[in-house]
Amino acid sequence: MNYCEITPYIQQLAQMSDANNHIAPDMYAQHDVKRGLRDLNGNGVVAGLTEVSRIKSKDKDSEGNDISCQGELYYRGINIKDIVSGFLEEDRWGFEETVYLLLFSKLPNEQELKCFNEQLSKYRSLPPSFVRDLILKAPGKDMMNILSRSVLALYAYDENPDDISTANVLRQCLQLIAEFPLLAVYGYQSFQHYHNNNSLFIHHPKPEYNTAENILYILRENGEFTHLEAKLLDLALVIHAEHGGGNNSTFTTHVVTSSGTDTYSAISAALGSLKGPRHGGANIKVMQMFDDMKANINTDSKAEIEDYLVRLLDKKAFDNAGLIYGMGHAVYSLSDPRADILRMYAKKLSEEKGMEKEFVLYETVEKLAPEIIANRRKMYKGVSANVDFYSGMVYKMLGLPYELFTPIFAIARIAGWSAHRIEEIQNSGKIIRPSYINVKQENKYTKLADR
Numbered sequence: 354m355n356y357c358e359i360t361p362y363i364q365q366l367a368q369m370s371d372a373n374n375h376i377a378p379d380m381y382a383q384h385d386v387k388r389g390l391r392d393l394n395g396n397g398v399v400a401g402l403t404e405v406s407r408i409k410s411k412d413k414d415s416e417g418n419d420i421s422c423q424g425e426l427y428y429r430g431i432n433i434k435d436i437v438s439g440f441l442e443e444d445r446w447g448f449e450e451t452v453y454l455l456l457f458s459k460l461p462n463e464q465e466l467k468c469f470n471e472q473l474s475k476y477r478s479l480p481p482s483f484v485r486d487l488i489l490k491a492p493g494k495d496m497m498n499i500l501s502r503s504v505l506a507l508y509a510y511d512e513n514p515d516d517i518s519t520a521n522v523l524r525q526c527l528q529l530i531a532e533f534p535l536l537a538v539y540g541y542q543s544f545q546h547y548h549n550n551n552s553l554f555i556h557h558p559k560p561e562y563n564t565a566e567n568i569l570y571i572l573r574e575n576g577e578f579t580h581l582e583a584k585l586l587d588l589a590l591v592i593h594a595e596h597g598g599g600n601n602s603t604f605t606t607h608v609v610t611s612s613g614t615d616t617y618s619a620i621s622a623a624l625g626s627l628k629g630p631r632h633g634g635a636n637i638k639v640m641q642m643f644d645d646m647k648a649n650i651n652t653d654s655k656a657e658i659e660d661y662l663v664r665l666l667d668k669k670a671f672d673n674a675g676l677i678y679g680m681g682h683a684v685y686s687l688s689d690p691r692a693d694i695l696r697m698y699a700k701k702l703s704e705e706k707g708m709e710k711e712f713v714l715y716e717t718v719e720k721l722a723p724e725i726i727a728n729r730r731k732m733y734k735g736v737s738a739n740v741d742f743y744s745g746m747v748y749k750m751l752g753l754p755y756e757l758f759t760p761i762f763a764i765a766r767i768a769g770w771s772a773h774r775i776e777e778i779q780n781s782g783k784i785i786r787p788s789y790i791n792v793k794q795e796n797k798y799t800k801l802a803d804r
Contacts, residue, residue: 376792384790395683400785401607403598405429405455405772410685421735424685428595429458437591437694441584446563448590448765449473452530455595455772456523474560476531477567480510484555488539492547496760497628499540501621504529508617515615517778525616526771533767534558534568537760541572544756565590568764569751582751585702586761589747592691592740593762595769597684602626602633606770610777611785623770624763633759636745638672639679640755643714643746645671652714659721666729679742680722686735695743699750706750715746 359367381388390398409425426433428451436454440447453461453469461469487506493499507529508514513521539555546553556571565587569578598607605626609619627633642665649670650657664670665677682689696719703712723736748758 380792384792386790391683397599397684400604400787401598402780403773403776404458405769405776406595406597408597408684410687421686424682424688424690424737426592426596426690429454431460433592433690434694437588441588446565446584446587448564448587448594448768451591451594452768455768456526456775470563472527473531473564476528477535477558477560479532479535480507483507483510484535484539488536488543489547489553492543493540494544494548495628496537496540496544496756497624497633497763499543500533500536500760500763501624501628503536503540504617504621504624507532508615511617514617517613517615519775519779522616522775522778523771526767526774529616529620530767530771533760533764534564535571537757537764538568538571541754541757541760563587564764568761572753572757579705581702581705585698585747586751588698589695589744589761590765592694593744593765595766595772598773600632601629602766603769603773606773607777607781608785610774611781611783613784616774619774620767620770623766627759627763627766633762635678635739636741636748636762637755637758638676639741640745640749640758642671642678643718647714655717655721658714658717659725662718662722662725663729666726677718677722677726679738679745680719680726681736682739685737685739688737689739691740692738692743695740695747696738699743699747702747702750708750711746715743 380386387398390400392398406429407427409427410421411419412422414420428436431454436451437447440450449470450461450466452473453459453466483506487503488499491502493502511525514525516522535558542553542555545551552574554574556576558567558571562570566578566583568586569583570576596603598604602623606619606623609622630638646652646658646661650661652658661670662677666675668675696716699715700712703709719738719742722738726736745758748761753761
Protein backbone atom coordinates (compact mmCIF):
# COMPACT_ATOMS: atom_id res chain seq x y z
CA MET A 354 0.00 0.00 0.00
CA ASN A 355 1.22 3.48 -0.91
CA TYR A 356 0.53 5.51 2.21
CA CYS A 357 1.28 8.78 0.39
CA GLU A 358 -1.21 8.26 -2.43
CA ILE A 359 -4.30 10.48 -2.59
CA THR A 360 -6.80 7.90 -3.80
CA PRO A 361 -10.11 8.75 -5.54
CA TYR A 362 -11.91 7.99 -2.28
CA ILE A 363 -9.69 10.40 -0.32
CA GLN A 364 -10.23 13.02 -3.03
CA GLN A 365 -13.99 12.54 -2.72
CA LEU A 366 -13.81 12.97 1.05
CA ALA A 367 -11.73 16.12 0.61
CA GLN A 368 -14.30 17.61 -1.75
CA MET A 369 -17.05 16.84 0.75
CA SER A 370 -15.00 18.48 3.48
CA ASP A 371 -14.50 21.60 1.36
CA ALA A 372 -18.22 21.81 0.66
CA ASN A 373 -19.33 21.32 4.27
CA ASN A 374 -16.82 23.48 6.12
CA HIS A 375 -17.22 26.91 4.57
CA ILE A 376 -17.86 29.89 6.84
CA ALA A 377 -19.14 32.94 4.97
CA PRO A 378 -16.65 35.87 5.30
CA ASP A 379 -19.38 38.33 6.33
CA MET A 380 -20.07 36.24 9.45
CA TYR A 381 -16.74 37.33 10.91
CA ALA A 382 -17.83 40.96 10.75
CA GLN A 383 -21.32 40.05 11.99
CA HIS A 384 -19.87 38.49 15.14
CA ASP A 385 -17.04 41.04 15.49
CA VAL A 386 -14.42 38.33 15.18
CA LYS A 387 -10.89 39.55 14.45
CA ARG A 388 -9.61 37.17 11.78
CA GLY A 389 -5.98 36.31 12.39
CA LEU A 390 -6.34 38.11 15.74
CA ARG A 391 -6.07 41.43 13.88
CA ASP A 392 -8.48 44.35 13.68
CA LEU A 393 -9.56 46.04 10.43
CA ASN A 394 -6.43 48.21 10.52
CA GLY A 395 -4.16 45.19 10.80
CA ASN A 396 -3.30 45.81 14.44
CA GLY A 397 -2.88 42.71 16.58
CA VAL A 398 -5.42 41.96 19.29
CA VAL A 399 -3.72 42.38 22.68
CA ALA A 400 -3.38 38.91 24.20
CA GLY A 401 -0.84 39.41 26.94
CA LEU A 402 1.91 41.46 28.54
CA THR A 403 5.65 41.07 28.06
CA GLU A 404 8.91 42.73 29.02
CA VAL A 405 11.03 40.82 26.52
CA SER A 406 10.80 43.12 23.50
CA ARG A 407 8.81 45.95 21.95
CA ILE A 408 8.06 46.98 18.39
CA LYS A 409 7.31 50.60 17.56
CA SER A 410 5.80 51.55 14.22
CA LYS A 411 3.44 54.40 15.14
CA ASP A 412 3.48 57.73 16.97
CA LYS A 413 0.69 60.08 18.03
CA ASP A 414 0.03 63.41 16.33
CA SER A 415 -1.03 66.56 18.18
CA GLU A 416 -4.65 65.38 18.15
CA GLY A 417 -3.88 61.92 19.50
CA ASN A 418 -4.24 60.07 16.20
CA ASP A 419 -1.91 57.27 15.17
CA ILE A 420 0.66 58.19 12.53
CA SER A 421 3.29 55.95 10.97
CA CYS A 422 6.88 56.44 12.05
CA GLN A 423 10.24 54.87 11.32
CA GLY A 424 10.25 51.37 12.79
CA GLU A 425 12.04 50.69 16.04
CA LEU A 426 12.76 47.43 17.86
CA TYR A 427 13.71 47.18 21.53
CA TYR A 428 15.19 44.20 23.37
CA ARG A 429 14.42 44.52 27.10
CA GLY A 430 13.94 48.27 26.59
CA ILE A 431 17.18 48.84 24.65
CA ASN A 432 17.03 49.92 21.01
CA ILE A 433 18.34 47.17 18.73
CA LYS A 434 20.39 49.74 16.79
CA ASP A 435 22.18 50.74 19.98
CA ILE A 436 22.85 47.10 20.84
CA VAL A 437 24.31 46.47 17.38
CA SER A 438 26.43 49.60 17.27
CA GLY A 439 27.66 48.82 20.79
CA PHE A 440 29.27 45.48 19.99
CA LEU A 441 30.31 46.34 16.43
CA GLU A 442 32.15 49.50 17.45
CA GLU A 443 34.24 47.40 19.84
CA ASP A 444 34.57 44.58 17.29
CA ARG A 445 32.93 42.14 19.67
CA TRP A 446 30.48 39.32 19.02
CA GLY A 447 26.85 40.15 19.67
CA PHE A 448 24.65 37.07 19.69
CA GLU A 449 25.64 35.58 23.04
CA GLU A 450 25.44 38.99 24.69
CA THR A 451 21.96 39.43 23.18
CA VAL A 452 20.84 36.01 24.44
CA TYR A 453 21.98 37.02 27.94
CA LEU A 454 20.04 40.29 27.70
CA LEU A 455 16.85 38.59 26.50
CA LEU A 456 16.96 35.92 29.21
CA PHE A 457 17.98 38.03 32.19
CA SER A 458 16.80 41.54 31.29
CA LYS A 459 20.25 43.08 31.74
CA LEU A 460 23.42 43.46 29.73
CA PRO A 461 26.26 41.31 31.08
CA ASN A 462 29.52 42.76 32.31
CA GLU A 463 32.78 41.24 31.08
CA GLN A 464 32.94 38.53 33.76
CA GLU A 465 29.25 37.60 33.39
CA LEU A 466 29.62 37.35 29.62
CA LYS A 467 32.77 35.23 29.96
CA CYS A 468 31.01 32.76 32.31
CA PHE A 469 27.93 32.67 30.10
CA ASN A 470 29.99 31.91 26.97
CA GLU A 471 31.81 29.16 28.84
CA GLN A 472 28.49 27.58 29.85
CA LEU A 473 27.18 27.66 26.29
CA SER A 474 30.44 26.13 25.07
CA LYS A 475 30.07 23.24 27.54
CA TYR A 476 26.54 22.62 26.27
CA ARG A 477 27.61 22.74 22.60
CA SER A 478 27.51 18.96 22.13
CA LEU A 479 24.94 16.23 21.67
CA PRO A 480 24.38 13.02 23.67
CA PRO A 481 26.51 9.99 22.72
CA SER A 482 25.32 8.29 19.49
CA PHE A 483 22.59 10.94 19.00
CA VAL A 484 23.93 12.05 15.61
CA ARG A 485 24.29 8.47 14.41
CA ASP A 486 20.97 7.14 15.67
CA LEU A 487 18.64 10.15 15.35
CA ILE A 488 20.06 12.11 12.41
CA LEU A 489 22.20 9.90 10.17
CA LYS A 490 19.98 6.80 10.42
CA ALA A 491 16.82 8.80 9.73
CA PRO A 492 17.81 11.38 7.08
CA GLY A 493 15.07 13.74 6.01
CA LYS A 494 14.50 16.18 3.17
CA ASP A 495 13.25 19.07 5.29
CA MET A 496 15.68 20.62 7.75
CA MET A 497 12.95 22.12 9.93
CA ASN A 498 11.35 18.70 10.30
CA ILE A 499 14.73 17.22 11.28
CA LEU A 500 15.26 20.03 13.77
CA SER A 501 11.82 19.58 15.30
CA ARG A 502 12.01 15.81 15.74
CA SER A 503 15.55 16.10 17.08
CA VAL A 504 14.31 18.49 19.75
CA LEU A 505 11.53 16.07 20.70
CA ALA A 506 14.01 13.20 20.79
CA LEU A 507 16.20 15.10 23.27
CA TYR A 508 13.37 14.71 25.79
CA ALA A 509 14.33 11.05 26.16
CA TYR A 510 17.94 11.99 27.01
CA ASP A 511 16.91 14.41 29.76
CA GLU A 512 16.78 12.87 33.24
CA ASN A 513 14.39 15.58 34.43
CA PRO A 514 12.40 16.65 31.34
CA ASP A 515 9.08 17.62 32.94
CA ASP A 516 10.31 19.85 35.75
CA ILE A 517 9.14 23.37 34.84
CA SER A 518 10.92 25.21 37.63
CA THR A 519 12.80 28.27 36.42
CA ALA A 520 16.22 26.71 37.02
CA ASN A 521 15.43 23.51 35.10
CA VAL A 522 13.72 25.26 32.19
CA LEU A 523 16.63 27.71 31.97
CA ARG A 524 19.06 24.79 31.88
CA GLN A 525 17.06 23.14 29.09
CA CYS A 526 16.80 26.37 27.11
CA LEU A 527 20.53 27.07 27.34
CA GLN A 528 21.28 23.55 26.16
CA LEU A 529 18.93 23.92 23.19
CA ILE A 530 20.36 27.34 22.30
CA ALA A 531 23.81 25.73 22.20
CA GLU A 532 22.65 22.57 20.38
CA PHE A 533 20.47 24.10 17.66
CA PRO A 534 23.37 24.82 15.25
CA LEU A 535 24.53 21.21 15.52
CA LEU A 536 21.06 19.77 14.97
CA ALA A 537 20.44 21.98 11.93
CA VAL A 538 23.80 21.60 10.21
CA TYR A 539 24.20 17.88 10.92
CA GLY A 540 20.69 17.36 9.57
CA TYR A 541 21.72 19.19 6.42
CA GLN A 542 24.90 17.11 6.05
CA SER A 543 22.81 13.95 6.40
CA PHE A 544 20.40 15.20 3.74
CA GLN A 545 23.25 16.06 1.37
CA HIS A 546 24.84 12.63 1.79
CA TYR A 547 21.84 10.32 1.68
CA HIS A 548 19.60 12.21 -0.74
CA ASN A 549 22.11 14.07 -2.97
CA ASN A 550 24.98 11.55 -2.83
CA ASN A 551 27.52 14.08 -1.58
CA SER A 552 30.39 13.25 0.74
CA LEU A 553 29.51 13.08 4.42
CA PHE A 554 31.56 15.03 6.92
CA ILE A 555 30.76 15.85 10.53
CA HIS A 556 32.85 18.53 12.23
CA HIS A 557 32.71 18.79 15.99
CA PRO A 558 32.30 22.39 17.19
CA LYS A 559 35.33 24.22 18.52
CA PRO A 560 35.03 25.33 22.15
CA GLU A 561 36.83 28.61 21.43
CA TYR A 562 34.35 29.53 18.66
CA ASN A 563 31.05 31.32 19.27
CA THR A 564 27.70 30.43 17.68
CA ALA A 565 28.26 32.17 14.34
CA GLU A 566 31.81 30.90 13.95
CA ASN A 567 30.80 27.33 14.75
CA ILE A 568 27.93 27.39 12.25
CA LEU A 569 30.33 28.29 9.44
CA TYR A 570 33.01 25.92 10.72
CA ILE A 571 30.83 22.81 10.94
CA LEU A 572 28.99 23.62 7.70
CA ARG A 573 32.00 24.01 5.43
CA GLU A 574 34.11 21.03 4.50
CA ASN A 575 37.36 22.92 4.99
CA GLY A 576 36.01 24.70 8.07
CA GLU A 577 37.32 28.06 6.85
CA PHE A 578 35.62 31.45 6.97
CA THR A 579 36.57 35.11 7.05
CA HIS A 580 36.15 37.43 10.01
CA LEU A 581 33.62 39.54 8.08
CA GLU A 582 31.56 36.45 7.20
CA ALA A 583 31.32 35.41 10.83
CA LYS A 584 30.58 38.98 11.95
CA LEU A 585 27.71 39.33 9.49
CA LEU A 586 26.21 35.97 10.44
CA ASP A 587 26.52 36.96 14.10
CA LEU A 588 24.70 40.23 13.27
CA ALA A 589 21.95 38.32 11.45
CA LEU A 590 21.46 36.10 14.51
CA VAL A 591 21.15 39.18 16.75
CA ILE A 592 18.44 40.86 14.67
CA HIS A 593 16.47 37.62 14.31
CA ALA A 594 16.72 36.66 17.99
CA GLU A 595 13.42 38.22 19.06
CA HIS A 596 10.49 40.18 17.67
CA GLY A 597 7.72 40.69 20.20
CA GLY A 598 5.25 38.28 21.72
CA GLY A 599 2.73 38.53 18.91
CA ASN A 600 4.56 36.79 16.07
CA ASN A 601 3.13 33.36 15.36
CA SER A 602 5.92 31.16 16.69
CA THR A 603 6.42 33.17 19.88
CA PHE A 604 2.68 33.24 20.53
CA THR A 605 2.73 29.47 19.98
CA THR A 606 5.45 29.24 22.64
CA HIS A 607 3.23 31.13 25.09
CA VAL A 608 0.15 29.04 24.27
CA VAL A 609 1.87 25.67 24.59
CA THR A 610 3.87 26.72 27.64
CA SER A 611 0.67 27.84 29.41
CA SER A 612 -0.54 24.22 29.40
CA GLY A 613 2.32 23.28 31.74
CA THR A 614 4.06 21.03 29.24
CA ASP A 615 7.80 20.40 28.91
CA THR A 616 10.34 22.62 27.17
CA TYR A 617 10.98 20.20 24.30
CA SER A 618 7.29 20.10 23.36
CA ALA A 619 6.97 23.88 23.54
CA ILE A 620 10.03 24.55 21.39
CA SER A 621 9.05 21.87 18.89
CA ALA A 622 5.64 23.52 18.53
CA ALA A 623 7.34 26.88 17.89
CA LEU A 624 9.48 25.22 15.22
CA GLY A 625 6.35 23.87 13.56
CA SER A 626 5.00 27.40 13.41
CA LEU A 627 8.23 28.89 12.05
CA LYS A 628 8.37 26.23 9.32
CA GLY A 629 5.23 27.70 7.74
CA PRO A 630 5.95 29.74 4.58
CA ARG A 631 3.86 32.63 5.95
CA HIS A 632 6.32 32.95 8.83
CA GLY A 633 9.87 31.67 8.51
CA GLY A 634 10.29 30.88 4.83
CA ALA A 635 9.87 34.36 3.37
CA ASN A 636 13.57 34.99 2.71
CA ILE A 637 13.71 31.87 0.52
CA LYS A 638 10.88 33.32 -1.56
CA VAL A 639 12.86 36.56 -1.91
CA MET A 640 15.86 34.67 -3.24
CA GLN A 641 13.76 32.61 -5.64
CA MET A 642 12.05 35.78 -6.88
CA PHE A 643 15.41 37.41 -7.63
CA ASP A 644 16.65 34.22 -9.31
CA ASP A 645 13.58 34.30 -11.55
CA MET A 646 14.10 38.00 -12.24
CA LYS A 647 17.72 37.49 -13.31
CA ALA A 648 16.75 34.56 -15.52
CA ASN A 649 13.99 36.40 -17.40
CA ILE A 650 14.91 40.09 -17.73
CA ASN A 651 17.89 42.37 -18.24
CA THR A 652 18.51 43.50 -14.68
CA ASP A 653 20.70 46.36 -15.92
CA SER A 654 17.55 47.97 -17.30
CA LYS A 655 15.49 50.00 -14.82
CA ALA A 656 12.51 49.87 -17.21
CA GLU A 657 12.60 46.06 -17.36
CA ILE A 658 12.84 45.82 -13.56
CA GLU A 659 9.83 48.12 -13.21
CA ASP A 660 7.86 46.05 -15.73
CA TYR A 661 8.78 42.84 -13.88
CA LEU A 662 7.60 44.25 -10.55
CA VAL A 663 4.31 45.31 -12.12
CA ARG A 664 3.85 41.83 -13.56
CA LEU A 665 4.57 40.35 -10.11
CA LEU A 666 1.70 42.36 -8.63
CA ASP A 667 -0.53 41.45 -11.57
CA LYS A 668 0.14 37.73 -10.98
CA LYS A 669 1.93 37.38 -14.29
CA ALA A 670 5.46 36.62 -13.10
CA PHE A 671 7.39 34.23 -10.82
CA ASP A 672 4.84 32.23 -8.78
CA ASN A 673 1.79 34.29 -9.86
CA ALA A 674 0.96 35.02 -6.22
CA GLY A 675 0.69 38.78 -6.74
CA LEU A 676 3.44 39.58 -4.21
CA ILE A 677 6.77 41.36 -4.26
CA TYR A 678 8.47 39.24 -1.64
CA GLY A 679 10.47 41.04 1.02
CA MET A 680 8.39 44.21 0.74
CA GLY A 681 5.94 45.18 3.48
CA HIS A 682 5.41 43.97 7.02
CA ALA A 683 2.43 43.25 9.25
CA VAL A 684 3.61 45.84 11.80
CA TYR A 685 6.20 48.14 10.23
CA SER A 686 5.27 50.58 7.48
CA LEU A 687 7.90 53.27 6.88
CA SER A 688 10.88 51.07 7.73
CA ASP A 689 11.94 47.79 9.34
CA PRO A 690 14.93 48.58 11.60
CA ARG A 691 16.33 45.09 11.07
CA ALA A 692 16.42 45.62 7.29
CA ASP A 693 18.12 48.99 7.83
CA ILE A 694 20.87 47.29 9.84
CA LEU A 695 21.37 44.39 7.43
CA ARG A 696 21.45 46.63 4.36
CA MET A 697 24.45 48.52 5.66
CA TYR A 698 26.56 45.47 6.39
CA ALA A 699 25.35 43.42 3.42
CA LYS A 700 26.93 46.07 1.21
CA LYS A 701 30.30 45.51 2.89
CA LEU A 702 30.09 41.75 2.36
CA SER A 703 29.02 42.21 -1.28
CA GLU A 704 32.26 44.13 -1.85
CA GLU A 705 34.32 41.34 -0.24
CA LYS A 706 32.52 38.71 -2.34
CA GLY A 707 32.59 40.66 -5.64
CA MET A 708 28.77 40.81 -5.68
CA GLU A 709 28.35 44.59 -5.84
CA LYS A 710 26.20 44.31 -8.97
CA GLU A 711 23.71 42.04 -7.22
CA PHE A 712 23.55 44.39 -4.24
CA VAL A 713 22.76 47.29 -6.59
CA LEU A 714 19.88 45.22 -8.01
CA TYR A 715 18.47 44.75 -4.50
CA GLU A 716 18.76 48.48 -3.82
CA THR A 717 17.01 49.26 -7.09
CA VAL A 718 14.08 46.96 -6.31
CA GLU A 719 13.87 48.38 -2.79
CA LYS A 720 13.54 51.91 -4.21
CA LEU A 721 11.08 51.05 -7.01
CA ALA A 722 8.75 48.60 -5.24
CA PRO A 723 7.05 50.94 -2.71
CA GLU A 724 5.91 53.39 -5.39
CA ILE A 725 4.73 50.61 -7.69
CA ILE A 726 2.82 48.92 -4.86
CA ALA A 727 1.23 52.23 -3.87
CA ASN A 728 0.09 52.91 -7.43
CA ARG A 729 -1.15 49.41 -8.25
CA ARG A 730 -2.69 48.57 -4.86
CA LYS A 731 -3.72 52.09 -3.79
CA MET A 732 -1.80 51.60 -0.54
CA TYR A 733 -0.45 54.81 0.90
CA LYS A 734 0.32 53.87 4.53
CA GLY A 735 3.91 53.20 3.51
CA VAL A 736 5.58 49.99 2.34
CA SER A 737 9.24 49.25 2.94
CA ALA A 738 11.72 46.39 2.73
CA ASN A 739 11.47 43.95 5.61
CA VAL A 740 14.23 41.90 7.20
CA ASP A 741 13.68 39.01 4.76
CA PHE A 742 14.56 41.24 1.82
CA TYR A 743 18.25 41.41 2.71
CA SER A 744 18.69 38.35 4.93
CA GLY A 745 18.35 35.97 1.98
CA MET A 746 21.06 37.83 0.09
CA VAL A 747 23.31 37.80 3.15
CA TYR A 748 22.86 34.05 3.56
CA LYS A 749 23.58 33.53 -0.14
CA MET A 750 26.80 35.55 0.08
CA LEU A 751 27.78 33.45 3.10
CA GLY A 752 27.31 30.33 1.00
CA LEU A 753 24.46 29.04 3.13
CA PRO A 754 22.17 26.65 1.23
CA TYR A 755 18.48 27.50 0.85
CA GLU A 756 17.64 24.46 3.00
CA LEU A 757 19.25 26.15 6.02
CA PHE A 758 17.68 29.61 5.67
CA THR A 759 14.75 28.91 8.00
CA PRO A 760 16.81 26.78 10.44
CA ILE A 761 19.24 29.72 10.80
CA PHE A 762 16.19 31.82 11.70
CA ALA A 763 15.33 29.19 14.34
CA ILE A 764 18.91 29.12 15.69
CA ALA A 765 18.50 32.83 16.40
CA ARG A 766 14.85 32.91 17.48
CA ILE A 767 15.14 30.19 20.12
CA ALA A 768 16.70 32.93 22.26
CA GLY A 769 13.43 34.85 22.17
CA TRP A 770 11.30 31.72 22.51
CA SER A 771 13.26 30.78 25.63
CA ALA A 772 12.79 34.22 27.18
CA HIS A 773 9.06 34.13 26.49
CA ARG A 774 8.68 30.56 27.79
CA ILE A 775 10.32 31.51 31.07
CA GLU A 776 8.23 34.69 31.25
CA GLU A 777 5.02 32.70 30.72
CA ILE A 778 5.93 30.21 33.44
CA GLN A 779 6.83 32.94 35.92
CA ASN A 780 3.91 35.30 35.34
CA SER A 781 0.84 33.63 33.88
CA GLY A 782 -0.51 30.69 35.86
CA LYS A 783 -3.45 30.32 33.49
CA ILE A 784 -3.80 28.17 30.41
CA ILE A 785 -4.39 30.25 27.29
CA ARG A 786 -7.85 29.39 26.05
CA PRO A 787 -9.50 31.82 23.61
CA SER A 788 -13.14 31.53 22.60
CA TYR A 789 -14.67 30.56 19.26
CA ILE A 790 -18.27 31.24 18.27
CA ASN A 791 -20.06 28.27 16.77
CA VAL A 792 -22.11 29.39 13.75
CA LYS A 793 -23.44 26.00 12.71
CA GLN A 794 -27.21 25.56 13.08
CA GLU A 795 -28.40 22.70 15.28
CA ASN A 796 -29.34 19.48 13.45
CA LYS A 797 -31.29 16.46 14.57
CA TYR A 798 -29.68 13.07 14.67
CA THR A 799 -30.80 10.71 11.88
CA LYS A 800 -30.65 6.95 12.37
CA LEU A 801 -28.34 5.08 10.03
CA ALA A 802 -31.19 3.31 8.21
CA ASP A 803 -32.87 6.65 7.42
CA ARG A 804 -29.83 8.51 6.02
